[in-house]
Amino acid sequence: MLLDHLRIPDDLWSHENMRTALGTRDIGAVFRLLARHTGASQTRIGAAVGLEQGYISRIIAGRKVTSIDVLERIADGCGMPDEARMTLGLAPRRQAYRPVMASRPPGGQSDVPANRSWHDDVRAAAQLWKGDVNRRDMLRQAAFGSAGYTLPALRWFTAATPQPVAQEGRRTVGQPDIDTIREVTATYRRLDNQYGGGHARDNVVRYLHHEVTPLVTEGRYEPATGSRLLAAVAELTQLAGWQAYDMAEHGRAQRYLTHALDLARAADDAGLGAEILAAMSHQVTYLGHTAAGVDLARAARQTAQRAGLTVLTAEALVMEAHAHAAARDERACATALHRAEQALDRADRSSDPQWLGYFDEAYLSAKFGHCFHALGQHQQAERFAVRSLRMDERYVRGKAFNLALLATIHARRGEADRASAIGAQALTLTTQLRSARAVRYLRDLQTHLTAHRHRPAVRHFITRVDAALGRRR
Numbered sequence: 222m223l224l225d226h227l228r229i230p231d232d233l234w235s236h237e238n239m240r241t242a243l244g245t246r247d248i249g250a251v252f253r254l255l256a257r258h259t260g261a262s263q264t265r266i267g268a269a270v271g272l273e274q275g276y277i278s279r280i281i282a283g284r285k286v287t288s289i290d291v292l293e294r295i296a297d298g299c300g301m302p303d304e305a306r307m308t309l310g311l312a313p314r315r316q317a318y319r320p321v322m323a324s325r326p327p328g329g330q331s332d333v334p335a336n337r338s339w340h341d342d343v344r345a346a347a348q349l350w351k352g353d354v355n356r357r358d359m360l361r362q363a364a365f366g367s368a369g370y371t372l373p374a375l376r377w378f379t380a381a382t383p384q385p386v387a388q389e390g391r392r393t394v395g396q397p398d399i400d401t402i403r404e405v406t407a408t409y410r411r412l413d414n415q416y417g418g419g420h421a422r423d424n425v426v427r428y429l430h431h432e433v434t435p436l437v438t439e440g441r442y443e444p445a446t447g448s449r450l451l452a453a454v455a456e457l458t459q460l461a462g463w464q465a466y467d468m469a470e471h472g473r474a475q476r477y478l479t480h481a482l483d484l485a486r487a488a489d490d491a492g493l494g495a496e497i498l499a500a501m502s503h504q505v506t507y508l509g510h511t512a513a514g515v516d517l518a519r520a521a522r523q524t525a526q527r528a529g530l531t532v533l534t535a536e537a538l539v540m541e542a543h544a545h546a547a548a549r550d551e552r553a554c555a556t557a558l559h560r561a562e563q564a565l566d567r568a569d570r571s572s573d574p575q576w577l578g579y580f581d582e583a584y585l586s587a588k589f590g591h592c593f594h595a596l597g598q599h600q601q602a603e604r605f606a607v608r609s610l611r612m613d614e615r616y617v618r619g620k621a622f623n624l625a626l627l628a629t630i631h632a633r634r635g636e637a638d639r640a641s642a643i644g645a646q647a648l649t650l651t652t653q654l655r656s657a658r659a660v661r662y663l664r665d666l667q668t669h670l671t672a673h674r675h676r677p678a679v680r681h682f683i684t685r686v687d688a689a690l691g692r693r694r
Contacts, residue, residue, distance in 0.1 A: 233258050234305040243308040248286040248295060252277060255299070270298030271371055271516045291512070293368035298375075337376075339386050339451065339487035343437045346458060346480040350430040353473070365471035367510035370501050373479045374520050376486065377498070383489045386447030394440035394450060402433065402453040407575060410460055414579070414616045418467025419655030425461045433457070448488045455484035456576055459497050466504050467618075469657035474504060491528035492574060495521045495537060502540040506547055507658075514544030532573060535564035536580055539588045546592040554592055561585075579619070583612035587623050594630055602630045618659060621650035625662035629669055637673035640666065641682035648682075652689050660690055 233239055233254065242250035252266055261269075267277045271294050276284075286292060289311075296306050405428060412421045433454055442450060462477025478501055485494040498521035506514030518541035525533035542557035565585065573580075587609035593602035606627040612620060624647035632640035644666050651659040667686050673679045 228259060229255065229299065230258055234302055239305075240308055243305055246286065246292070246309060248292075249281045249283060251295075251299075252281050270295045271374075272512065273515075276512075293366065294371055294513075297368055297371045337483075339384055340388075342480070342483040342487050343451070346454070346484060347430075347434045347438060349476055349480055350426060350434060353426045354430045365475050365508070367505045367508070367513035369475055370479070370505065370513065370517060373482050374498065374501075374517065377482060377494060377520070377524070380486055383448075383487055385444040386451055386487060387442060387444045388440070388447070390439045390441040392435075392440055394436055394442040394446060396446070396449075398436055398440075399446070399449050399453050402436075402450075402457060403575070406453070406457045406460055409457075410576070411615070413460065413464055413467070414618055417618050417654035417656030417659065418464030419657075422461060422464035422468065425457065425464065429454075429457060429461065448490075451484050451488035452490040452493060455481045455488060455490065455493055455497070458484060459493075459500060463500060466500075466507075467656050467658050469661075471504065471508065475501075478504070491524050492530050492533060493576070495524035495528060495530065495533045496574075496576060498524060499533075499537050499540050502537075502544065506540070506544045509547070511544045511548035514547070515541055518544055531564050532568035532570060532577065532580065535561045535568060535585075536577075538564060539585065542592050543588055543595070546595040549596065551596050554596065558589060558592060579616065581613070583609050583616075583623075584619070586611075587619070587626065590623075590626055590630070594626065594633075597633075599630055599634050603627065603634075606630055617650055618654055618656055621647050621654060621656075621659045622662060624650065625659070625666055629662070629666045632666060632669035632673075637670055637676055638678040640670060641676075641678045644670075644682055645685065648686060648689060663690065 234243075236254070239251065239254050242248075242254065252263075255261060255266055256263070263277045263281070264274045267274045270277075272291070280286060286295070292309060292311060296309060296311055301309070409421050409425050437450065437454060440450075458477055459481035462474045462481060465471075465474035465477060478497055482494060482497045482501075485497055498517050502514045502517035502521060505511075505517060518537050521540065522534055522537035525531075525537050538557045538561035542554045542561060545551075545554035545557060586605045590602050590605035590609055593599075593605060606623060609623040610620065610627070612623070614620070624643055628640045628643035628647060631637075631643065644663065647659075647666075648663060651663055663686060667683055670679050670683065674683055
């Protein structure tokens with residue numbers, strides 16, 4: 222299991238040697254003490270804290286850990302009590318959920334989030350939707366942290382068998398209600414692909430709050446209907462998170478994707494869970510948290526395999542490859558890409574879920590192009606970027622991304638005029654979108670071309686970008 226917990230003795234954190242190790246941030250000593258007192262191998266410790274065994278080995282051998290994200294992940298994965306966290310120099314959790322290895326009375330019930338009922342998940346999601354509608358500014362400013370995905374992934378893997386999703390409410394909920402949610406989701410997903418995440422996100426959130434909340438909190442449904450209902454709601458919640466991600470509202474996106482994963486778990490929908498974990502990997506890799514990107518992609522792959530969906534396994538492997546490429550790990554990237562191709566060759570696409578329609582040859586080529594671009598292999602990157610443009614024209618945002626990728630590859634190869642011409646095509650599409658990611662890709666291209674602005678074609682392109690998107694400050 223990728224994310225698993227260690228059974229750490231309650232008093233270990235108060236040992237003098239442990240307190241000394243924490244106070245000096247000697248994580249190698251912390252891991253040696255954990256191994257000694259729990260009997261855990263390096264692989265098991267790595268699984269608990271979401272790090273690869275090889276990295277654990279290097280830390281034990283003396284490598285220093287200075288990244289706050291990594292320290293947070295270690296603290297969360299080990300279930301450090303607040304006193305230990307503060308000794309390590311981290312903020313206390315206080316009201317946050319405490320992992321299963323935290324101190325509790327003998328024979329007492331664990332307060333791990335994985336033990337929450339589906340009612341708790343629904344109430345928490347409904348509160349998010351309501352808060353987003355009524356206090357939009359507060360949620361927009363929510364902070365993102367890659368460690369914030371650790372506990373949701375832990376819940377996904379360690380939760381008990383989902384409880385029956387059934388309740389006695391005031392109104393009967395049936396398949397027509399579920400079909401309506403799915404149709405609404407399909408419509409907004411199409412608009413998202415055509416016009417960007419900012420085009421209809423507010424409408425999605427209002428629909429969740431005003432229409433979906435009464436169904437899930439006040440409806441009457443039996444288990445089979447209840448599971449289908451929560452799966453449909455999870456899919457729409459994921460879309461709202463994806464739209465926030467596209468608009469660079471990363472803290473808000475993280476909250477939506479986390480709740481979507483919880484709802485998918487309650488619905489016992491492993492396929493959708495794998496897709497959401499892959500989306501989490503996509504976001505953290507985009508933000509530069511490559512180790513978390515690898516972990517979440519592997520979690521998605523393991524879940525996809527459990528669901529028996531080979532095409533989702535291929536998608537997860539592509540996400541893992543991109544995270545490896547962003548970390549400049551050429552060998553690991555190549556291995557993951559090869560396995561993705563093999564998985565896709567075996568996949569039966571006849572029964573793909575509706576939400577997986579975007580994963581086609583063009584999308585795969587784009588991801589390959591991004592991988593080779595990140596690794597500096599420009600010839601290979603160009604070949605796949607060109608192939609990615611043989612795509613469904615309804616995916617306007619995707620085409621803007623792919624054009625920007627191809628233009629940037631040409632810029633990196635010193636082909637400034639060609640990059641400017643292709644970049645102009647990307648700019649034309651981007652001006653039709655409300656997508657912070659599309660803008661970022663154009664701004665990155667603009668940066669790559671700055672050294673060539675003495676060339677008329679480049680100068681004209683940069684002027685067009687500033688006129689359309691605003692002059693950079």
